[in-house]
Amino acid sequence: MIKVSMLSTGEExxxxxIVDTNASWLxxxxFEQGFAIHYRSTVGDQLEELENEITALSLKSDVVIVNGGLGPTTDDLSALAAARALGVELELNQEWLEIMTNYFARLGRPMxxxxxxxxxxxxxxxxxxxxVGTACGFSIxxxxxxxxxxxxxxxxxKRMTTDxxxxxxxxxxxxxxxxxxxxxxxxxLGESGIADRLKSVKLPDGFSLGYRSYMPFIEVKIFSPYQDQNIEQVIEIISGELADFTLSINQPLIAAVGHLLDHSQTQISALEQVTGGEVAxxxxxxxKAQEQFVxxxxxxxxxxxxxLQDALLIADEYRQDTQSDIVVSSFRMEDGSIALVLISAEYHFAQQVSFTRDYPLKSQQILLSTLILDMVRRYLQQISMLATLSHFERLAFIEG
Incomplete structure (x- = not known):
């Protein structure tokens, strides 16, 4: 097995x-290309530590990706650390110097x-x-x-990695x-609930499952050999076992909603009294969703x-004002609960919910907006609007 390590650099x-999005992307x-990362580390802008870490990773890896530290300032030390690890000097690369000089000339600016x-x-x-930049990469x-x-x-x-x-x-x-x-x-559904539902699923050789949990979703990852003949069947089995909790396959919820809005050419508006603009x-x-968003x-x-009926009336007034095909809305209720509405000219659905436990304000807004977007998905897919709820208790609903 090929061992690949990644070293992220920089005090920031x-x-x-800053969040190291490069590491997660890589x-x-x-992984998908067959070069799964087996080790990751981060070092600040300290020359000796950089040199030592580069050397240490080279001793236990077949491939090392060092990210950052190639800029023009004094704290960009990756090239010097590489030279010290090799026991050589730095030299001017005339090819890259010419490329940079021409780049600045095209911009009409001195380098x-x-x-x-x-x-x-x-x-x-x-x-x-x-x-796409002034920092060339290099390999040793x-x-x-x-x-x-x-x-x-x-x-x-990303461009350098792929090209x-x-x-x-x-x-x-x-x-x-x-x-x-x-x-x-x-x-x-939480990770333990998902694991319980999937424990009896027998996977083909070379297949395994993983989980990624982040508010408010859990991704069930199906790892397999590339283009294996059993992939579609396994996806169908997994999504079937999770049935009412499955939002989409290989695309986030908003991408799935955007596709459905675009395919049906359904224009949507939102009236948000509780979600603080999170739906918008x-x-x-x-x-695709933005194209249909009024x-x-x-x-x-x-x-x-x-x-709850009042929520329907207000949402329908807003639908007529905006001339949207559908409107989704959130309203505060006098008893502290929340009304969520989806309404069109021919159909309406409203549900009154309360949280099953205390959440920070931002988490409340994300959970409610996710439930609203799932209502849109269910409406456009013409499936039951009565999703199984775990973060909420459904107190009442109206449909017609």
């Missing part, structure tokens, strides 16, 4: 000032002297092209491992078997309602 990553991509530093590579290193051979040095800017890192690094890895390790990860997105934010994050009103000062 080490101390949590882990998922490399700062500090940018020269980005063309200083360890003697013997192979340059990796970066067509150290202790029988190949070590790739990459820029920290996410879109530069420069993956082709080299596939050439170096031609017999690596690709893997596949299919995802079943669920809502309303979600609809704006997906291109408008949203967030009203934090509205008076609580006494009857």
């Amino acid at each position: 990553v080490l101390h949590g000032d 882990s998922e991509l490399f 700062a002297a500090s940018n020269d530093k980005q063309a200083m590579l360890p003697v013997g290193a192979e340059m990796l092209n970066n067509p 051979e150290l202790n029988n491992a190949v070590v790739f040095f990459t820029p920290g800017v996410p879109f530069e890192f 420069e690094i993956l082709p080299r890895l596939k050439q170096r390790f031609p017999n690596v078997e690709r893997l596949e990860c299919n995802k079943v997105y669920t809502f309303g 934010r979600s609809l704006s994050l997906d291109a 408008q949203s009103v967030v009203d934090n000062k509205a008076q609580p309602l006494s009857e």
